[in-house]
Amino acid sequence: MALMTKEQYIESLRALNTQVYSFGKKVENWVDDPIIRPSINCMAMTYELAQQPEYEDLMTATSALSGKKINRFAHLHQSTDDLRKKVKMQRLLGQKTASCFQRCVGMDAFNAVFSTTYEIDEKYGTKYHENFKNYVKYIEEKDFVVDGAMTDPKGDRGLPPHLQKDPDLFVRIVERRPDGIVVCGAKAHQTGSINSHEHLIMPTISMTEADKDYAVSFAIQSDAEGVFMIYGRQSCDTRKLEGGEGIDTGNKEFGGQEALVVFDHVFVPNDRIFMCGEWDFSGMLVERFAGYHRQSYGGCKVGVGDVLIGAAAVAADYNGAQKASHIKDKLIEMTHLNETLFCCGIACSAEGHQTKAGNYQIDLLLANVCKQNVTRFPYEIVRLAEDIAGGLVVTMPSEADFNSDVKVPTVSGLTVGDYCKKYFVGNGNVPVENRQKILRFIENLCLGAAAVGYRTESLHGAGSPQAQRIMISRQGNLPMKKELAKKLAGIVE
């Protein structure tokens, strides 16, 4: 099949029987659910842009397995050029959606599982790499979305998987059969889980032999028996139910999506298993997936940052403050921070190398430095955006108030809407409604629904800050640096 169009993608979701729960109820038609739909539109953008000739080079690639044209989100990177294009593609999508467009977790999982299965087979003579290659071919052919799923709920963080009071707090094998395995457990805050066709499960930490049953990687259809999802709510999410023009949602069309994905005695056939007890490779898989996803943040968050910088500048224009030197300086600082993140994404790509399996991997140290910066700079960018926009971002009356024709018993006899428009005017050349829209948009990005995918996800997505610091300490080669210093200082020990 050729690349799916945006419409075909949305229709393909309707064919799935994915079990979704939200606000305490089962959601039967989740494709058209007003709270979930923006995240589907966002994912659909990865299909829409792939159809446009001007983005063909970034959005599509030639499959290393079939030689056919595929969506880059299903691609096994074949060069450092591919790695750079990946980051640029993510920046583009961040610019077009100002949200988390979700499809990257699958791409990052593909590349990590591809190289790790090769090395497991090399050591143990297993057939996981062959299984995985066949799986990738199938996904490429269908142009499906695969949700790469790593993060287990983890329970008591001080205990390994096998010592948890509830053994399901990490995904595990509960039964081994001749034709496959049965698994139980869950993946938490799972990006893009509901609107993906498939899930690719990986372990979340490096393990010991005692955790053998938890060292498992496999693919499963999103609507397989025993799989269900509980939707994660977002700040201001019920504003999507308020009707009107949707001004108070800030970003009417797009949004991210996270859910708890539960596996309750799910059968996985042998040909969809990519790790089954090889605990000594769980660390490698985690490190590689996390590395790719930390690179990703040097693209997606930069694209969203571009939009936020633009929004802050528009708010300054509407306030009539655009000429103030401190405003100009704040916009420069935001740009400097944002481009620094992009530099990190490009640098870890340019310094990438080929794995034993043949695909390309980023430089792990630089990818972790990239993500560590992402845990900080978007917070400063958000602070500056809120500074420029002003307090009205969090004090403005609702769209319904602006539209209200309820008369206030005053001498002027104006309506509530009249008063809103009178007192929230900025630069007189701009309709008040535009000011409303840009301030709500900034609110959405800084502390509303999109803040999940921009601000807080910058901190915790692809691993919380400490996870990168551990990798930076492992990869930083301190002994070599000490030797450099000793040599130049003339120290002979």
Ligand code: SF4
């Ligand atoms: Fe992609 Fe960024 Fe969302 Fe991760 S956080 S899935 S890299 S858009």
Ligand code: FE
């Ligand atoms: Fe993420």
